[in-house]
Amino acid sequence: xxxxxxxxxxxxxxxxxxxxxxxxxxxxxxxxxxxxxxxxxxxxxxxxxxxxxxxxxxxxxxxx
Amino acid sequence: xxxxxxxxxxxxxxxxxxxxxxxxxxxxxxxxxxxxxxxxxxxxxxxxxxxxxxxxxxxxxxxxxxxxxxxxxxxxxxxxxxxxxxxxxxxxxxxxxxxxxxxxxxxxxxxxxxxxxxxxxxxxxxxxxxxxxxxxx
Numbered sequence: 001x002x003x004x005x006x007x008x009x010x011x012x013x014x015x016x017x018x019x020x021x022x023x024x025x026x027x028x029x030x031x032x033x034x035x036x037x038x039x040x041x042x043x044x045x046x047x048x049x050x051x052x053x054x055x056x057x058x059x060x061x062x063x064x
Numbered sequence: 065x066x067x068x069x070x071x072x073x074x075x076x077x078x079x080x081x082x083x084x085x086x087x088x089x090x091x092x093x094x095x096x097x098x099x100x101x102x103x104x105x106x107x108x109x110x111x112x113x114x115x116x117x118x119x120x121x122x123x124x125x126x127x128x129x130x131x132x133x134x135x136x137x138x139x140x141x142x143x144x145x146x147x148x149x150x151x152x153x154x155x156x157x158x159x160x161x162x163x164x165x166x167x168x169x170x171x172x173x174x175x176x177x178x179x180x181x182x183x184x185x186x187x188x189x190x191x192x193x194x195x196x197x198x199x200x201x
Contacts, residue, residue, distance in 0.1 A: 002068040002110065024125055028118035030096075036124075043136060046070060046120065 001045050008033050008049035068101075069138055070110040070120055072130045073178040076100050079111045082177050086152055087140065107138060132178035141194075145170055145186035168192035 005011045008027055012035055016022070023036040023044055034048035073079040076098055083089035083102050089109070092101040098113035098121060112121040114130040123129045142148050145163060149172055153159075160173035160181060169187040176182060187194070 002070055004065055024122070026125060028122060030119045034120060048120075 003045060003047050005047050005049055008035065008047060011047055066108050067106060068108040068110060070112055071176070071178075071180045072114055072121060072132045073111050073176070073180065074113065074132060075177065076111050076113055078177045083109070083111075086155060086157060087182065104140070107140075109138065132176075132180050135181065137173070137181035137183045139183045139185055139195075142184050142186050145172065145184055148184060 012022070012025055012027070015037060016025070021038045023038055025035050025037075027033045027035050029048070031054050032048045032050045034046055036044045036046055039045055071079075076094070080091055080094065080100050080102060083104075084091060087104065089102040089104045092103050092108065094100040098115055099119070100111045102109050102111060110120060112119070114123070114132075115121045121130055149159070149163060152174065158175045160175055163170050163172045165188075168189055168191050169185055171183055171185040174182045174184055
């Protein structure tokens with residue numbers, strides 16, 4: 001499951017302070033920045049922050 | 065905002081073919097070999113190959129690689145489960161189980177080419193409540 005957020009760094013900080021465990025908090029990515037956290041059962045939840053216009057560019061320029 | 069699920073797959077092209085041919089998904093975009101977005105009505109799925117670089121399929125800081133499979137799945141509501149299952153079987157699709165009857169309907173677990181599950185579900189009892197029917201907004 002992907003959850004889009006507008007400020008990834010602030011969201012990660014707030015969740016970390018609340019005790020949420022991250023599988024990967026390096027905020028890497030191609031055109032988007034993303035992290036993976038765990039739900040209480042270990043299911044991954046992805047938080048991502050797209051660069052401005054990312055979705056529009058991807059749909060119009062790279063369809064195949 | 066569109067709801068979106070990411071499925072880790074072994075091969076994006078094989079997965080696009082599977083979902084578009086068998087389950088009426090449409091290809092939204094395929095901007096790079098290891099990534100594509102497909103959709104079926106409001107359900108959007110990011111198909112992503114596990115990889116060593118950055119991105120949604122990247123390995124964990126521990127070095128653990130992402131792998132397809134597990135028991136979580138998307139839930140697809142269908143009109144004629146028996147007919148669909150018969151058609152998919154004739155096309156050599158693989159199921160994890162047989163059709164079972166539950167409280168709200170009957171269902172079966174279909175596997176994609178990477179072993180990710182898709183639950184095919186046909187509501188058929190008075191107890192069934194469609195997704196969103198409990199929302200008060």
